[in-house]
Amino acid sequence: MAKIVDHEQRRKEIVEVTAQIIASEGLEAVTTRRIAKASNCSLGILSHYFENKDQIVLGALNWCDERFEARLSEMYGEEFLGLTDFQPLFLTLLPLDELSDTEWRVRCNLVTYSLTHPQLKLLRKEKLDYSYDMAAKFVEKLQSEKEIRLDVDAVSLATLAVDTAFGLCINMLSFPMEERAAQVDRLLSLLSAALSDHIDQ
Amino acid sequence: MAKIVDHEQRRKEIVEVTAQIIASEGLEAVTTRRIAKASNCSLGILSHYFENKDQIVLGALNWCDERFEARLSEMYGEEFLGLTDFQPLFLTLLPLDELSDTEWRVRCNLVTYSLTHPQLKLLRKEKLDYSYDMAAKFVEKLQSEKEIRLDVDAVSLATLAVDTAFGLCINMLSFPMEERAAQVDRLLSLLSAALSDHIDQ
Amino acid sequence: MAKIVDHEQRRKEIVEVTAQIIASEGLEAVTTRRIAKASNCSLGILSHYFENKDQIVLGALNWCDERFEARLSEMYGEEFLGLTDFQPLFLTLLPLDELSDTEWRVRCNLVTYSLTHPQLKLLRKEKLDYSYDMAAKFVEKLQSEKEIRLDVDAVSLATLAVDTAFGLCINMLSFPMEERAAQVDRLLSLLSAALSDHIDQ
Amino acid sequence: MAKIVDHEQRRKEIVEVTAQIIASEGLEAVTTRRIAKASNCSLGILSHYFENKDQIVLGALNWCDERFEARLSEMYGEEFLGLTDFQPLFLTLLPLDELSDTEWRVRCNLVTYSLTHPQLKLLRKEKLDYSYDMAAKFVEKLQSEKEIRLDVDAVSLATLAVDTAFGLCINMLSFPMEERAAQVDRLLSLLSAALSDHIDQ
DNA sequence: AATGAATGAGGGTTCATTCAT
DNA sequence: TATGAATGAACCCTCATTCAT
Numbered sequence: 001m002a003k004i005v006d007h008e009q010r011r012k013e014i015v016e017v018t019a020q021i022i023a024s025e026g027l028e029a030v031t032t033r034r035i036a037k038a039s040n041c042s043l044g045i046l047s048h049y050f051e052n053k054d055q056i057v058l059g060a061l062n063w064c065d066e067r068f069e070a071r072l073s074e075m076y077g078e079e080f081l082g083l084t085d086f087q088p089l090f091l092t093l094l095p096l097d098e099l100s101d102t103e104w105r106v107r108c109n110l111v112t113y114s115l116t117h118p119q120l121k122l123l124r125k126e127k128l129d130y131s132y133d134m135a136a137k138f139v140e141k142l143q144s145e146k147e148i149r150l151d152v153d154a155v156s157l158a159t160l161a162v163d164t165a166f167g168l169c170i171n172m173l174s175f176p177m178e179e180r181a182a183q184v185d186r187l188l189s190l191l192s193a194a195l196s197d198h199i200d201q
Numbered sequence: 202m203a204k205i206v207d208h209e210q211r212r213k214e215i216v217e218v219t220a221q222i223i224a225s226e227g228l229e230a231v232t233t234r235r236i237a238k239a240s241n242c243s244l245g246i247l248s249h250y251f252e253n254k255d256q257i258v259l260g261a262l263n264w265c266d267e268r269f270e271a272r273l274s275e276m277y278g279e280e281f282l283g284l285t286d287f288q289p290l291f292l293t294l295l296p297l298d299e300l301s302d303t304e305w306r307v308r309c310n311l312v313t314y315s316l317t318h319p320q321l322k323l324l325r326k327e328k329l330d331y332s333y334d335m336a337a338k339f340v341e342k343l344q345s346e347k348e349i350r351l352d353v354d355a356v357s358l359a360t361l362a363v364d365t366a367f368g369l370c371i372n373m374l375s376f377p378m379e380e381r382a383a384q385v386d387r388l389l390s391l392l393s394a395a396l397s398d399h400i401d402q
Numbered sequence: 403m404a405k406i407v408d409h410e411q412r413r414k415e416i417v418e419v420t421a422q423i424i425a426s427e428g429l430e431a432v433t434t435r436r437i438a439k440a441s442n443c444s445l446g447i448l449s450h451y452f453e454n455k456d457q458i459v460l461g462a463l464n465w466c467d468e469r470f471e472a473r474l475s476e477m478y479g480e481e482f483l484g485l486t487d488f489q490p491l492f493l494t495l496l497p498l499d500e501l502s503d504t505e506w507r508v509r510c511n512l513v514t515y516s517l518t519h520p521q522l523k524l525l526r527k528e529k530l531d532y533s534y535d536m537a538a539k540f541v542e543k544l545q546s547e548k549e550i551r552l553d554v555d556a557v558s559l560a561t562l563a564v565d566t567a568f569g570l571c572i573n574m575l576s577f578p579m580e581e582r583a584a585q586v587d588r589l590l591s592l593l594s595a596a597l598s599d600h601i602d603q
Numbered sequence: 604m605a606k607i608v609d610h611e612q613r614r615k616e617i618v619e620v621t622a623q624i625i626a627s628e629g630l631e632a633v634t635t636r637r638i639a640k641a642s643n644c645s646l647g648i649l650s651h652y653f654e655n656k657d658q659i660v661l662g663a664l665n666w667c668d669e670r671f672e673a674r675l676s677e678m679y680g681e682e683f684l685g686l687t688d689f690q691p692l693f694l695t696l697l698p699l700d701e702l703s704d705t706e707w708r709v710r711c712n713l714v715t716y717s718l719t720h721p722q723l724k725l726l727r728k729e730k731l732d733y734s735y736d737m738a739a740k741f742v743e744k745l746q747s748e749k750e751i752r753l754d755v756d757a758v759s760l761a762t763l764a765v766d767t768a769f770g771l772c773i774n775m776l777s778f779p780m781e782e783r784a785a786q787v788d789r790l791l792s793l794l795s796a797a798l799s800d801h802i803d804q
Numbered sequence: 805a806a807t808g809a810a811t812g813a814g815g816g817t818t819c820a821t822t823c824a825t
Numbered sequence: 826t827a828t829g830a831a832t833g834a835a836c837c838c839t840c841a842t843t844c845a846t
Contacts, residue, residue, distance in 0.1 A: 455816065570770065648806060
C-alpha cells in the first residue's frame with residue numbers, strides 16, 4: 001500500500017519554499033539542507049523530485065512568472081482589452097505587496113544567475129522576447145483603437161515599456177514598501193500624459 | 202629596504218581581475234583561489250591588500266562606477282551642458298562595448314547581492330539616489346533652457362529615465378552585442394521625439 | 403529506513419580518539435582532519451555529531467572526568483565510607499597507568515586552555531569548586547568519625563589536599579611511569595603519618 | 604657606521620612581550636606577527652634574534668623562572684637561612700600580584716606544552732628536579748636546625764611541598780586575585796601547625 | 805641591519821550529492 | 826518510498842617562514 005503523494009503538489013511546495021528563501025536570504029543562502037528543512041522533508045527526498053539543486057532553483061524562477069501570469073489571466077482571461085486594463089496589469093506586476101516583492105527578488109536573483117548559466121540565459125531570453133511581443137501586441141491594439149498616439153513605433157515603445165517596467169521594479173526593491181505606491185502614482189500620471197499626448201489634441 | 206610595491210595599483214589590478222571574473226562567470230565563481238590565480242599572485246597575498254574577500258568584491262562594484270564616472274568627467278568635465286550631451290552620455294553608459302558590458306554584468310550581480318546584504322543594500326540605495334538626483338538636475342537644466350518640454354515634473358521624468366536606463370541596460374545583456382546598437386538607435390529616435398514634443402510646436 | 407547509527411556511541415568514540423590525540427600530541431595537534439583520520443571517518447561527518455571542533459575538545463575534557471567519576475562510583479557507590487577508602491580513591495586518580503595518564507595529560511591541556519577561554523574558565527572553576535566541596539565533606543566525615551585529627555580546619559585541609567593532588571598528578575607526568583608508584587608509596591606513608599598524628603596519641 | 608644595538612636587550616624585550624601575550628591570550632594566540640607588532644619591530648627582524656618561533660616561546664619560559672630566581676636571590680642572596688625565610692619565599696612564588704600571576708600563566712602554558720615537546724619535556728624535568736633538590740636541602744637544613752619535626756623523610760616532604768606549591772599556584776589562577784591572599788593565609792596557618800607539630804611539644 | 809611582500813600549506817567549516825538501510 | 830549518515834572536494838582565511846630589496 002504505497003502512500004499516495006501528489007508529486008506535482010510536492011514539487012510545487014518545494015519550489016515555493018525555495019523561492020521564499022531566495023527572496024529573503026538570497027540565492028547563496030539556498031542549500032539543499034535549507035530547502036529540505038523549510039519544506040519539512042528529508043534531504044534525500046529532494047532527489048526524488050528534482051534531478052539536482054539547479055532544477056529546484058529553475059523551478060523557483062518559473063514559479064514567479066507563473067504566479068504573475070495566473071494573476072493576469074484571472075484578471076483578463078485570454079485577451080487584453082484596452083488602455084483601462086493597463087493600470088491594474090501594471091499594478092499587479094509591480095512589487096507593491098509582499099507577494100510580488102518576493103517575486104521580484106527571486107527574478108532579480110535569477111536574471112543575474114542567467115548571465116553566466118547558458119541554460120538559464122536561454123530561458124531568460126525567451127521570456128524577455130515573449131514580454132516584448134506581448135507588449136508590442138498590446139501597443140498595436142491600443143494604437144489601432146486610437147487609445148494612444150500613433151506617431152510612435154509600436155515595437156520600440158513596447159520594448160521601452162518592458163525595459164522601463166523591469167528597471168522600475170528592480171529599483172523599487174531598494175525602497176521601503178510604504179514609499180513605493182507614491183512613486184507609482186507620480187509615474188502613472190507622467191505616463192498617461194505622455195502616452196495620450198497627441199490623442200488629446 | 203623592503204620591496205617597493207604600489208599598493209593602490211596592486212589593489213586596483215586585483216579588483217579589475219575580480220570584476221572580469223564576476224562579469225564572465227558570476228559572483229558565485231569568485232573564489233579567493235580564482236582571484237589569486239587570475240591575478241597571478243598567491244592566495245595568501247590577497248590578505249595583504251584586502252581584509253577579506255567581501256572587500257575585494259565591494260571593490261569590484263566601485264570599480265564599475267568609477268570607470269563610468271571617469272568616462273563622464275573626461276567627456277564633460279564638471280558640468281553637463283545641454284541636450285546634445287545626452288546622447289554620448291547615454292551611449293557610454295550602455296553596454297555597447299566589452300568595457301561597459303563587463304561593468305553592467307558586475308552591476309547586475311551586485312544589485313542582486315545587495316538585496317540580502319545590509320551593507321551593500323545601503324550602498325546601492327545611496328548610489329541610486331545619487332543617480333536620481335543627477336538626472337533630476339540635468340532635466341531641470343534642460344527645462345530651464347527650454348530644450349525639453351516643461352509640462353512634466355522634472356523629478357518624475359528623471360526617475361523614470363534612470364529606471365528605464367537601468368532596465369534597458371540589464372535587458373540588453375540578454376542580447377548579442379551586435380544587435381544592441383540597433384536597439385539603441387530605435388530607442389533614441391523614440392525618446393527624442395517624445396521629449397522634444399511640445400518644444401517643436 | 404535510514405542507516406541506524408548510535409549517535410551517542412559515535413560521539414563518545416570521536417571524543418575518546420580526540421582525548422588520545424590531545425594526550426599524546428597535544429591540543430595544538432588536534433585538527434579536524436586528524437580527528438577524522440584517527441576516528442576512521444570522513445572530515446564532513448564530524449559536523450553531524452558536533453557543532454564544531456571546540457565541542458569535540460570540550461567533550462574530551464568531560465570524558466576525563468566522567469571516566470574518573472565512573473571508576474569512583476564503581477568503587478564506592480554513592481558514599482565514601484572512611485579513611486580506608488582514601489587510598490584506592492587516590493590511586494585511581496593518580497596517573498599510575500596508561501588510562502589515567504591519558505586523563506591527566508588531557509586535563510593539563512585543558513586547564514591551560516581554560517586560562518584564556520572564558521567558557522572553559524567557568525567550567526574549570528565549577529569543577530574545581532566541586533572538588534574542594536567533595537574533599538571537604540570527606541574530611542569532615544573522617545573527623546566526625548575521629549579517623550583523622552580534629553585540630554585542623556576541614557576546608558583548609560581539603561583545599562590543600564586537592565591542590566596537592568593536582569600538583570602531584572601534573573608533576574608526575576614528567577616522570578617515567580615505572581618511577582611513579584614508588585613516589586606514591588613514599589607520599590602515602592608521609593601523609594598517613596601526618597594525618598593520623600594526633601589520633602595515634 | 605652600524606647602528607649599535609644591544610642584541611641581548613632586544614632579545615629580552617621580545618621574550619617579555621611574548622610572555623605577556625602567552626599570559627593574557629594563551630600560547631595559541633602567539634603568532635610571529637603578533638610578537639613583531641607588540642615588540643614594535645618588523646616581522647623579518649625576529650629571525651635575526653631567534654632561529655624560529657619555538658625559540659622565542661622557550662625564551663618566555665625561562666624568563667618566568669629567571670624572574671622568580673632573581674627575586675629570590677635579591678631576597679636571600681646565596682643561602683636560605685631558616686624557617687622565617689619560608690614565608691616570604693612562598694609569597695613571592697605565589698600568583699598574588701600581576702607579576703607572578705603572569706609568570707604562572709606562562710608556566711602553565713609551557714608545562715602543558717612540554718608534555719608533547721621532547722626538548723621542552725627535558726627542560727621541564729630538569730627544572731622540576733632542581734626544585735625538588737632545592738626544597739630537600741631546605742627541609743634538611745630546617746630539620747638539622749630543629750625548626751621542623753624530624754620524624755619525616757626530608758625528600759618526601761620536599762617533594763610534597765613542591766607538588767603542593769605547584770598545584771596551589773595553578774589552581775589559584777582560577778580564583779580572582781582579591782580572594783587569593785585569604786586562601787594563602789589559611790593555608791599558612793595550617794602548614795605552620797602541621798610542620799611545627801612535634802617541635803612545639 | 806632591517807623590511808614587509810610573498811608564499812603555499814594547512815586550518816575549520818560547509819556543501820551537493822550518494823547510498824545503505 | 827523515504828531517510829539521513831556519509832563523503833570529500835572546495836570554501837575562506839591564517840600561519841611561520843623566506844628573501845628580494
